[in-house]
Amino acid sequence: MLAEIKGLNEECGIFGIWGHEDAARLTYYGLHSLQHRGQEGAGIVVAHNGSLSGHKGLGLVTDVFQSGTLDALKGAAAIGHVRYSTAGGGGYENVQPLLFRSQTGAMALAHNGNLTNAIELKLALEGQGSIFQTTSDTEVFAHLIRRSQAPTFVEQMKEALSQIEGAFAFLLLTEKALYAALDPHGFRPLSLGRLGSAYVVASETCAFDVIGATYEREVAPGELLIISREGVRSERFASRQPRSICSMEYIYFARPDSHVDGINVHTARKNLGKRLALEAPAEADIVTGVPDSSISVAIGYAEASGIPYELGLIKNRYVGRTFIQPSQALREQGVKMKLSPVRGVVAGKRVVMVDDSIVRGTTSRRIVSMLREAGAVEVHVRISAPPITHPCFYGIDTSSKEELIAANRTVEEIRRLIGADSLAFISQEGMLEAIGRPDVSPERGQCLACFTGQYPTRLGQTARPCLTMK
Numbered sequence: 429m430l431a432e433i434k435g436l437n438e439e440c441g442i443f444g445i446w447g448h449e450d451a452a453r454l455t456y457y458g459l460h461s462l463q464h465r466g467q468e469g470a471g472i473v474v475a476h477n478g479s480l481s482g483h484k485g486l487g488l489v490t491d492v493f494q495s496g497t498l499d500a501l502k503g504a505a506a507i508g509h510v511r512y513s514t515a516g517g518g519g520y521e522n523v524q525p526l527l528f529r530s531q532t533g534a535m536a537l538a539h540n541g542n543l544t545n546a547i548e549l550k551l552a553l554e555g556q557g558s559i560f561q562t563t564s565d566t567e568v569f570a571h572l573i574r575r576s577q578a579p580t581f582v583e584q585m586k587e588a589l590s591q592i593e594g595a596f597a598f599l600l601l602t603e604k605a606l607y608a609a610l611d612p613h614g615f616r617p618l619s620l621g622r623l624g625s626a627y628v629v630a631s632e633t634c635a636f637d638v639i640g641a642t643y644e645r646e647v648a649p650g651e652l653l654i655i656s657r658e659g660v661r662s663e664r665f666a667s668r669q670p671r672s673i674c675s676m677e678y679i680y681f682a683r684p685d686s687h688v689d690g691i692n693v694h695t696a697r698k699n700l701g702k703r704l705a706l707e708a709p710a711e712a713d714i715v716t717g718v719p720d721s722s723i724s725v726a727i728g729y730a731e732a733s734g735i736p737y738e739l740g741l742i743k744n745r746y747v748g749r750t751f752i753q754p755s756q757a758l759r760e761q762g763v764k765m766k767l768s769p770v771r772g773v774v775a776g777k778r779v780v781m782v783d784d785s786i787v788r789g790t791t792s793r794r795i796v797s798m799l800r801e802a803g804a805v806e807v808h809v810r811i812s813a814p815p816i817t818h819p820c821f822y823g824i825d826t827s828s829k830e831e832l833i834a835a836n837r838t839v840e841e842i843r844r845l846i847g848a849d850s851l852a853f854i855s856q857e858g859m860l861e862a863i864g865r866p867d868v869s870p871e872r873g874q875c876l877a878c879f880t881g882q883y884p885t886r887l888g889q890t891a892r893p894c895l896t897m898k
């Protein structure tokens with residue numbers, strides 16, 4: 429899928445391991461499997477002989493780490509991070525994990541999400557004399573821990589966690605323990621696994637599969653896990669709020685082989701396709717999906733409609749992800765580099781083209797025109813997310829409201845703009861049922877804010893939408 433080109437960008441991926449002598453190398457493999465969540469920077473910090481050390485850099489995991497770099501990172505505990513800069517901007521200093529040293533010891537911090545009261549807290553902390561090294565939200569959390577007067581480190585962490593708002597999945601490493609915390613609404617996925625006697629924590633379960641670890645359970649909203657020589661201990665830092673797991677994790681971000689809060693992502697997407705076929709049938713000869721995330725949706729649409737699935741679009745996997753290119757002109761050029769229509773498949777056919785979302789509309793327009801240039805006689809666009817009408821404040825770059833094509837236009841206007849013969853979005857109810865979270869029980873809720881404008885948390889006066897910093 430090409431959401432990154434149309435203004436819907438990933439957030440970050442985090443991975444941690446405790447109790448394995450090859451911690452850095454396993455973290456490298458874990459991060460590699462989470463690379464789809466962020467490609468702007470990567471880093472690993474290890475705990476060894478009572479101290480922390482790390483390596484980080486800009487670019488892909490394979491660019492940042494060579495074999496020699498990993499060999500130098502010795503230790504039986506590690507955390508790692510792949511970054512897409514939603515808040516605070518890019519730049520080396522914002523690549524995580526962030527490492528802090530003080531007289532009371534060192535700690536490393538990796539964060540996935542976006543804090544909605546970070547600027548308020550930062551202003552207050554600066555007023556009390558704190559000096560910040562980065563422009564990232566994440567550093568605010570470290571300062572809150574250091575300023576806490578609570579008697580133990582765990583109490584200090586809990587006090588800090590209770591002051592921050594928004595979406596966060598944190599991993600924190602000291603020489604004594606690995607800590608994992610999820611915000612009270614549980615916007616982001618975070619899972620716990622086992623690898624022999626070692627414990628692993630990751631944004632997505634695909635990171636467990638790649639290293640041969642087994643899934644244990646989800647980290648619960650409002651929970652703080654403390655993993656140390658004594659095993660795993662669970663504490664709460666906040667009462668559990670209604671679950672607001674990000675809908676876009678199922679629709680776009682997560683890998684199809686991951687389970688997000690117990691639901692397989694490929695299955696959820698296939699069901700989205702089946703539902704779309706019922707809600708928005710089309711008279712067509714073939715169904716094709718925009719790779720990668722919409723392939724599963726297209727398979728579901730084909731199965732339910734009886735229209736054959738075909739590989740009408742091919743992604744060139746050896747082109748770097750286009751969103752790191754700075755200008756719109758370069759991004760649009762990147763669409764062509766990344767995606768090609770299969771002329772022999774689409775020529776002379778009425779095509780159902782399935783994609784996960786329309787953000788600015790630019791990419792959809794280009795794909796429709798690409799299919800027509802390749803000979804498609806009709807192009808019917810089906811979208812597996814409801815229209816995105818509001819910006820995200822929780823760690824996903826969805827562009828500003830002004831740029832969101834569905835915020836200001838009807839479906840018919842969008843259809844004309846992208847040049848499709850027909851256009852339909854899945855309904856909100858259909859999306860929830862297809863994913864498998866139809867009930868509104870507090871434990872099974874989903875965040876719908878970018879479709880409804882109803883944000884599950886207070887937005888601090890200084891909350892910023894998660895926009896690409898350019």
Ligand code: SF4
Nearest residue numbers: 674675820875877878
């Ligand atoms: S606003 Fe949208 S993108 Fe952001 S967390 Fe909610 S569902 Fe996900």
